[in-house]
Amino acid sequence: MVEATPFGLRLSALGRTIVKFSNGMKTWQCIRGCGACCYLDPSERPDLEEYLSPEELQQYFSMVGHDGWCVNYDRVGKTCRIYPDRPRFCRVEPESFGEMFGIEPEELNEFAIECCREHISDIYGDNSWEMVRFESAIANGDAHGSE
Ligand code: SF4
Numbered sequence: 502m503v504e505a506t507p508f509g510l511r512l513s514a515l516g517r518t519i520v521k522f523s524n525g526m527k528t529w530q531c532i533r534g535c536g537a538c539c540y541l542d543p544s545e546r547p548d549l550e551e552y553l554s555p556e557e558l559q560q561y562f563s564m565v566g567h568d569g570w571c572v573n574y575d576r577v578g579k580t581c582r583i584y585p586d587r588p589r590f591c592r593v594e595p596e597s598f599g600e601m602f603g604i605e606p607e608e609l610n611e612f613a614i615e616c617c618r619e620h621i622s623d624i625y626g627d628n629s630w631e632m633v634r635f636e637s638a639i640a641n642g643d644a645h646g647s648e
């Protein structure tokens with residue numbers, strides 16, 4: 502996963518969530534059994550210091566496992582073990598994204614969709630089952646629930 506989005510960051514650990522933002526024909530949502538954004542290798546995200554506070558930066562680094570995945574990520578179940586208490590930078594919410602990235606609420610839907618696509622593409626591939634499910638979910642609103 503990589504810092505390569507046109508938005509300047511990777512959505513570090515969006516997590517599984519039921520939060521949805523409507524905008525146009527597609528509506529962002531997190532799909533169950535993905536976790537592509539929980540790969541936190543800092544080498545893939547060189548601009549962390551631009552949107553994380555010093556405390557958050559320290560927290561972020563403390564979460565990076567030896568394999569680059571978040572230590573809180575259950576790779577078998579593909580779930581976040583601390584979902585209710587996940588950090589601000591793991592939350593796809595208007596307030597947090599406005600604070601960190603200057604994203605206006607009306608821009609969040611498109612921004613989140615593009616970031617998820619990049620994460621999923623990097624981790625699983627453009628033709629992966631995860632990408633197919635994500636595209637289906639945002640196009641059809643077939644929610645997969647959350648953790
Ligand atoms: S805290 Fe949870 S949502 Fe955040 S990166 Fe880790 S596993 Fe993903």
Ligand code: SF4
Pocket residue numbers: 514515516517518530531532535536537538539616617620621635
């Ligand atoms: S990349 Fe997107 S769909 Fe996948 S777990 Fe993260 S927020 Fe959910």
